[in-house]
Amino acid sequence: MEVKNWAREFAILLLLMLLPYVAVSLIKQTQWGPILSTPINRQLGQSNAKVVIVEYSDFQCPSCAMLQPTIKDLLRRYDGKTRLAYKYFPLKMHKNALPAAHAAECASEQNKFFPFSDRLFEQQKAWSTLSDATTSFVSIGEEIKLDLEKFKACYADPSKRAAIMADVKEGQERQVNATPTFFIGEERLVGGVLGTDGARVIERELRK
Amino acid sequence: MTVTPTPVNTKVNTFEIVARWLIGGVLLFAGMSKALGPAAEFAANIEAYRMLPSAFPTPLSLILPWIEIWVGLFLITGFHTLAAARAALGLFTVFIFALGSAILRKLDLNTCGCFGADSFSPQQTIMGDIVLWGLCLVLSLKRVVRPWLSLDHWLGRS
Numbered sequence A: 001m002e003v004k005n006w007a008r009e010f011a012i013l014l015l016l017m018l019l020p021y022v023a024v025s026l027i028k029q030t031q032w033g034p035i036l037s038t039p040i041n042r043q044l045g046q047s048n049a050k051v052v053i054v055e056y057s058d059f060q061c062p063s064c065a066m067l068q069p070t071i072k073d074l075l076r077r078y079d080g081k082t083r084l085a086y087k088y089f090p091l092k093m094h095k096n097a098l099p100a101a102h103a104a105e106c107a108s109e110q111n112k113f114f115p116f117s118d119r120l121f122e123q124q125k126a127w128s129t130l131s132d133a134t135t136s137f138v139s140i141g142e143e144i145k146l147d148l149e150k151f152k153a154c155y156a157d158p159s160k161r162a163a164i165m166a167d168v169k170e171g172q173e174r175q176v177n178a179t180p181t182f183f184i185g186e187e188r189l190v191g192g193v194l195g196t197d198g199a200r201v202i203e204r205e206l207r208k
Numbered sequence B: 001m002t003v004t005p006t007p008v009n010t011k012v013n014t015f016e017i018v019a020r021w022l023i024g025g026v027l028l029f030a031g032m033s034k035a036l037g038p039a040a041e042f043a044a045n046i047e048a049y050r051m052l053p054s055a056f057p058t059p060l061s062l063i064l065p066w067i068e069i070w071v072g073l074f075l076i077t078g079f080h081t082l083a084a085a086r087a088a089l090g091l092f093t094v095f096i097f098a099l100g101s102a103i104l105r106k107l108d109l110n111t112c113g114c115f116g117a118d119s120f121s122p123q124q125t126i127m128g129d130i131v132l133w134g135l136c137l138v139l140s141l142k143r144v145v146r147p148w149l150s151l152d153h154w155l156g157r158s
Helices: A002-027 A062-066 A068-077 A097-109 A113-122 A124-128 A134-143 A148-155 A158-173 A193-207 B007-036 B039-048 B057-077 B081-104 B122-141
Strands: A043-045 A051-057 A082-088 A181-184 A187-190
Touching (some): A002 B057, A051 A193, A062 A068, A062 A113, A097 A113, A113 A134, B007 B081
Parallel strands (some): A051 A082
8 A cells, every 4th residue: 555655656756847847848949030130330340250249238238238348358359250240139127228229220320330339338327327318328429429410310210229129029039038148150148158158159160 | 523624724725725826836937937948048147146156057057947847836736745835945045045135235137037038126026035935934834734735635645
């Protein structure tokens, strides 16, 4: 009788342990949507570079700002061999992230995406808590000598957010949930892991 | 002489079932969200708390979701309820400690990393965790008289 109980208990234990494992194996997404081409204005590095670092990033995310020197360092170390492709991924929890991305897209139209985004990250603490950060964005635009009339007109046009939404959709299809998320080849690196594993993954991609 | 069950017992059992299902449901959902998402993302969430040496986040990101799933499932089905409730108490203690420490150190976390995508902020999550911790504590301290709607009851472990 005791053996029967023991066997029943063991069978239940096995079932409870295996059931979720089977469910996760069946449901888990193992193939992701493609990375679509990124406008040339949002790419940094040589166009014929072998390795592309695709970054899904949010201008209001502190980790994204913190990792900027790491990205620049990798691009310098592998100059000519790597390039960066920037994708917008403003998180809902950051209220100024979408307006900042919109402003950056307007700077991108004037071929000044990276000077603008660098300053957005540098001055992140100043504008991220504002209820309306428009003045900060305009002031950055002025600093990097954008055509302010064009910039303001673009910033007032909600249709300019289409490129941002397309990047967000692409990121979601690749199961991007946190920022910054990087793809080097098919390898996903999230947050500070770029600093510890980035060089290794780039080297591996270069050997291919 | 016949002994009739008192209404108090019924209330206690109802509480136990609701508590078990609530805690178990939250843990199961949290574990599944992480297990179904990319492990690299959860590893980065753990790393963002800056509490562990750099070698720990990746293995922990692979193990922790499964612990949550199994403890949650054990609570929902009422299998080794007392042990599962104590394990859940341990988990929530760790979560509250980690979240509290992140809040005190003013770490600006994107998400708490608790439910995979679009998680709540650490401030929101710690409130819920404290409530669930309290429920776990009550379950852990009790001797379950009649854990109905549970495998323990079916196996005669009342």
